Amino acid sequence: MPENIIDLRSDTVTKPTPEMRSAMANAEVGDDVYSEDPTINKLEARAAELFGREASIFVPTGSMGNQIALRLHTQPGREVVCESRAHVMDWEMGMAAMFSGCQLRTVAGQRGVLRWKDIEPALATSGLYYKAQTGLVWVENTHNMAGGTVTPLAVMRELRNGAHSRGLPIHLDGARVFNAATALKTDVATLTEGYDSVNFCLSKGLCAPVGSLLVGTAEFIREARMVRKALGGGMRQAGILAAAGLIALEEMPKRLHEDHATARLLAEALAKIEGITIDPADVETNIVIFTTAFDAPAYVAALKQNGVLASALSAHSVRLVTHRDVDQTACLRASAILANVAIEAH
Numbered sequence: 001m002p003e004n005i006i007d008l009r010s011d012t013v014t015k016p017t018p019e020m021r022s023a024m025a026n027a028e029v030g031d032d033v034y035s036e037d038p039t040i041n042k043l044e045a046r047a048a049e050l051f052g053r054e055a056s057i058f059v060p061t062g063s064m065g066n067q068i069a070l071r072l073h074t075q076p077g078r079e080v081v082c083e084s085r086a087h088v089m090d091w092e093m094g095m096a097a098m099f100s101g102c103q104l105r106t107v108a109g110q111r112g113v114l115r116w117k118d119i120e121p122a123l124a125t126s127g128l129y130y131k132a133q134t135g136l137v138w139v140e141n142t143h144n145m146a147g148g149t150v151t152p153l154a155v156m157r158e159l160r161n162g163a164h165s166r167g168l169p170i171h172l173d174g175a176r177v178f179n180a181a182t183a184l185k186t187d188v189a190t191l192t193e194g195y196d197s198v199n200f201c202l203s204k205g206l207c208a209p210v211g212s213l214l215v216g217t218a219e220f221i222r223e224a225r226m227v228r229k230a231l232g233g234g235m236r237q238a239g240i241l242a243a244a245g246l247i248a249l250e251e252m253p254k255r256l257h258e259d260h261a262t263a264r265l266l267a268e269a270l271a272k273i274e275g276i277t278i279d280p281a282d283v284e285t286n287i288v289i290f291t292t293a294f295d296a297p298a299y300v301a302a303l304k305q306n307g308v309l310a311s312a313l314s315a316h317s318v319r320l321v322t323h324r325d326v327d328q329t330a331c332l333r334a335s336a337i338l339a340n341v342a343i344e345a346h
């Protein structure tokens with residue numbers, strides 16, 4: 001495989017910045033199981049402040065943050081209503097059932113964006129003996145497998161108000177909520193206001209090496225701490241990770257628009273390639289999903305041989321994700337490789 005690979009598989013591949021590495025090396029630490037790690041405490045306080053919440057908890061992965069929230073909001077036998085291609089449905093190893101005894105009730109959104117009128121018919125909140133009762137409404141913003149699509153602020157509020165009008169909690173899988181806020185030119189506190197919990201990732205576009213944060217009320221986070229420990233997520237001197245997380249929070253959201261611009265460039269180049277279908281107008285953030293007339297896994301394998309890493313989502317679907325470690329020059333180089341390999345794929 002050639003040198004200087006262009007890795008567009010995911011924004012999870014981002015490496016910590018030199019500033020993060022230096023902060024990690026010098027981090028003040030303590031035992032976080034005793035809540036004595038000063039850098040973790042600082043990160044959790046800062047995250048709660050940014051989201052306008054009472055508290056937050058640092059977790060090693062977005063999956064763990066999501067599953068802690070699902071467990072706390074539900075009880076065994078309840079249903080969780082989510083979008084049909086949600087991460088919690090397709091990428092979290094059946095943990096809703098395995099850990100929380102819940103089943104997922106999927107609802108197809110428009111390019112991943114749910115509306116309350118779509119959710120309402122899927123609810124079971126009283127008096128039905130043949131269905132599991134609904135226990136939680138689940139939103140994903142941005143929506144990964146729909147192509148990084150953004151749920152607008154008015155719809156976020158519509159879904160929140162709908163859930164609460166039926167006495168249901170609502171959780172946001174906000175792994176890329178900073179991308180959504182950037183695309184909407186708003187802030188995360190406004191975008192997520194009133195959501196009973198929000199989980200967001202430091203380790204994706206925000207470039208931290210590890211970690212996510214779950215935000216909510218003080219009581220919710222107190223209980224989340226116990227569930228995290230039960231899952232084996234109680235960490236010791238994790239301030240080393242939190243030091244990078246603080247930089248991720250302060251420095252990285254302001255540059256996410258660059259990833260969005262690069263993604264749009266890629267989409268415009270892809271749209272010119274024979275055998276590839278994509279509408280660049282559909283690309284709202286840092287995720288580019290396109291259809292191929294030819295075999296996608298074979299195409300991705302050939303791209304790898306030519307120095308571009310991508311993800312085949314199905315026989316005729318490919319995902320590219322832009323991020324800080326791939327600048328516009330690299331993406332222009334990738335565009336040429338994507339075109340040349342496509343010609344051979346025909």
Ligand SMILES: Cc1ncc(COP(=O)(O)O)c(CN[C@H](C(=O)O)[C@H](C)O)c1O
Pocket residue numbers: 009010011012060061062063064066087091140142144173175176201203212
């Ligand atoms: C919306 C959303 N919520 C949660 C997670 C889980 O985060 P981690 O458990 O990987 O930290 C992801 C990771 N997404 C990963 C990726 O995009 O490469 C894969 C698909 O798991 C996500 O996209």
